[in-house]
Amino acid sequence: MKNKTLKNIFIALVFIFLFLPIIILVIYSFNTSKMNIIFEGFTFEWYKTMLTNTDLLEAFANTLIIAITSTIASTIIGTIGAVGLYKYNFPFKGLINKLIYIPIVIPEIVLGISLLSIYTLMKLELGMPTLILSHIAFSIPFVIVSVRSNLSPLITTYEEAAQDLGANPLNTFFKVTLPAIMPGVISGATLSFTLSLDDVVISYFTAGPGSNTLPLKIYSMIKTGITPDVNALSTIMLLVTTAIITVSAIYQSRNIAEGGKS
Amino acid sequence: MNKVLVRLENISKKYNDKYVIKNLSLDVYEGEFLTLLGSSGCGKTTILRMISGLEHVTEGKIYIDDVDVTEVDPTKREVNTIFQNFALFPHMNTWDNISFGLRMKKIPSEEIEKRVKKVIKLVKLEGFEDRLPSQLSGGQQQRVAIARGIVMNPKVLLLDESLCSLDLKLKRKMQLELKKIQKQSGITFIYVTHDQDEALTMSDRIVIIEKGQIEQNDTPQNIYRNPKTVFAADFIGESNIIPSIIKEVLEDSIKVITNEDKIPFIFSKYESDKKNDKINLLIRPENIKLSKNELKNSIKGVVKDVVYDGSVTKLFIDTEGDLNLKVNTNGNIDIKEEEEIYLKLDEEFVVPIRGKQNEK
Numbered sequence: 001m002k003n004k005t006l007k008n009i010f011i012a013l014v015f016i017f018l019f020l021p022i023i024i025l026v027i028y029s030f031n032t033s034k035m036n037i038i039f040e041g042f043t044f045e046w047y048k049t050m051l052t053n054t055d056l057l058e059a060f061a062n063t064l065i066i067a068i069t070s071t072i073a074s075t076i077i078g079t080i081g082a083v084g085l086y087k088y089n090f091p092f093k094g095l096i097n098k099l100i101y102i103p104i105v106i107p108e109i110v111l112g113i114s115l116l117s118i119y120t121l122m123k124l125e126l127g128m129p130t131l132i133l134s135h136i137a138f139s140i141p142f143v144i145v146s147v148r149s150n151l152s153p154l155i156t157t158y159e160e161a162a163q164d165l166g167a168n169p170l171n172t173f174f175k176v177t178l179p180a181i182m183p184g185v186i187s188g189a190t191l192s193f194t195l196s197l198d199d200v201v202i203s204y205f206t207a208g209p210g211s212n213t214l215p216l217k218i219y220s221m222i223k224t225g226i227t228p229d230v231n232a233l234s235t236i237m238l239l240v241t242t243a244i245i246t247v248s249a250i251y252q253s254r255n256i257a258e259g260g261k262s
Numbered sequence: 263m264n265k266v267l268v269r270l271e272n273i274s275k276k277y278n279d280k281y282v283i284k285n286l287s288l289d290v291y292e293g294e295f296l297t298l299l300g301s302s303g304c305g306k307t308t309i310l311r312m313i314s315g316l317e318h319v320t321e322g323k324i325y326i327d328d329v330d331v332t333e334v335d336p337t338k339r340e341v342n343t344i345f346q347n348f349a350l351f352p353h354m355n356t357w358d359n360i361s362f363g364l365r366m367k368k369i370p371s372e373e374i375e376k377r378v379k380k381v382i383k384l385v386k387l388e389g390f391e392d393r394l395p396s397q398l399s400g401g402q403q404q405r406v407a408i409a410r411g412i413v414m415n416p417k418v419l420l421l422d423e424s425l426c427s428l429d430l431k432l433k434r435k436m437q438l439e440l441k442k443i444q445k446q447s448g449i450t451f452i453y454v455t456h457d458q459d460e461a462l463t464m465s466d467r468i469v470i471i472e473k474g475q476i477e478q479n480d481t482p483q484n485i486y487r488n489p490k491t492v493f494a495a496d497f498i499g500e501s502n503i504i505p506s507i508i509k510e511v512l513e514d515s516i517k518v519i520t521n522e523d524k525i526p527f528i529f530s531k532y533e534s535d536k537k538n539d540k541i542n543l544l545i546r547p548e549n550i551k552l553s554k555n556e557l558k559n560s561i562k563g564v565v566k567d568v569v570y571d572g573s574v575t576k577l578f579i580d581t582e583g584d585l586n587l588k589v590n591t592n593g594n595i596d597i598k599e600e601e602e603i604y605l606k607l608d609e610e611f612v613v614p615i616r617g618k619q620n621e622k
Contacts, residue, residue: 154347154349157345157347157349158349158351158352160316160336160343160345160349161343161345161349161351162351162362162366163316163336163337164314164316164336164337164341164342164343165342165362165363165366165410165414166337166338166363166366166367166414167337167362167363167366168337168366171366175351175362176351179351179353180351180352180353182353
């Protein structure tokens with residue numbers, strides 16, 4: 001009995017710790033007061049303000065463009081990379097497989113600075129292209145790691161079976177390999193999309209004039225104090241991310257329900 | 263004799279400079295059910311994969327229907343494989359799995375429809391067309407795998423330990439069914455297994471493989487009755503191997519004695535037989551007769567272990583001359599451990615094994 005109470009309290013604390021800040025943010029986005037201290041009344045005012053803020057909307061559009069293009073590119077590159085790293089033998093294969101983790105574990109700020117230095121060295125003008133390139137760069141390892149978790153000797157057998165039944169390499173990849181590793185591809189893509197959507201550090205180094213992203217915009221806005229329209233915007237972002245994760249989770253669970261063995 | 267459909271000509275396979283298969287030649291005849299039998303790691307699966315083209319041949323040639331296919335891509339060989347774990351595509355239902363190969367070959371859809379329907383009927387999978395592999399039982403998955411192979415009308419169907427993941431009862435059932443499907447379809451089957459029961463039940467011919475080489479190649483009956491090597495005798499069925507010596511070489515027969523000069527056996531002579539040559543005698547456990555009283559030419563023994571195994575009772579008996587013999591009796595015999603008993607080894611059931619080098 002006593003144990004059960006303790007357990008419940010523990011669970012409650014964890015959830016409060018996790019979700020209270022988010023809930024407060026959402027609540028204050030409907031606050032009539034300009035200050036994030038007391039809740040005075042309910043309003044959609046800040047959502048309207050936000051929608052008329054062209055800077056903010058432009059930043060939001062940029063963020064979406066970057067997230068979508070970098071997700072598509074990094075998913076394709078990462079998937080091909082993971083399959084290649086798994087299937088083919090080449091010198092230093094083991095080393096390369098471990099090197100993949102480096103971009104994941106090094107501080108983002110280091111990656112940001114290195115990207116900035118290479119763009120400067122190559123005399124690339126900072127802007128949307130460099131932002132997209134950077135996001136592709138930091139997303140690829142995540143896709144590779146995620147897809148790799150789906151690759152197993154079983155996949156090799158599927159490929160051999162396809163080959164045995166007369167499928168050429170292209171058909172084998174698209175009709176057999178890809179569907180079998182799809183869960184990994186989807187989770188890799190979801191991961192890189194959400195990473196790109198909320199990235200501040202790397203974007204901070206690689207953005208140029210006229211290529212502001214939403215997280216950067218918010219970051220610059222809070223320097224002058226958090227206004228409720230930032231709350232409103234954050235709520236929207238929260239919704240977008242949650243929606244994507246939900247869709248991906250539904251896909252994955254349906255896959256499990258259908259018993260996709262991979 | 264039917265015509266030779268698959269011919270392996272002095273094939274070898276090297277992995278990292280080590281021969282897995284060395285200089286192996288084998289003919290497979292049209293319409294037969296051939297089993298490659300051997301323990302794990304003996305190279306039997308490698309042979310299968312070389313026929314399908316999934317494994318490259320280091321030396322030698324492979325012919326299918328008199329065409330040299332040694333360098334032909336697996337996608338172009340008229341051979342299909344049933345993999346050990348079935349390798350059914352998990353995201354495709356039964357129909358799509360079975361029709362996959364035909365679709366890859368760009369066969370017109372009406373024909374695909376007709377052929378897939380026919381084969382689904384053959385393997386008794388009607389009503390399961392829309393199920394995913396994960397929604398099928400082991401036996402059904404097995405049937406989908408077989409159907410996926412035979413729908414291609416291959417010249418040869420290769421089966422890699424295809425029954426070993428099934429439980430014993432289902433396995434027995436599928437063995438008979440597989441044999442039936444093979445007969446009905448008329449396709450040549452090359453079946454790889456380590457399970458001697460399976461080999462004996464289904465095969466027209468068994469090829470025992472050991473260390474990448476053929477140990478014996480014969481019908482199940484002949485392999486069981488007249489194994490050519492100790493390995494073959496031991497691998498197929500239960501056996502008692504008695505190391506013996508050729509005592510006398512006569513004009514057309516030899517006299518063999520076991521290590522204690524108790525019972526002489528007379529066998530017909532091979533040209534290579536010499537006096538004092540070592541020779542092994544095989545007697546199957548079910549062919550030893552037991553008696554409580556001493557008989558002519560019988561040896562005395564003490565029962566060391568009695569194992570009841572349903573239809574038979576297995577006895578482990580230590581005899582004079584330091585032999586440990588296994589004897590299978592029907593379940594009705596009343597014998598206890600440490601009891602003395604007389605064993606009669608009838609000459610007609612004793613098979614001399616001279617070893618590979620002495621083969622005619």
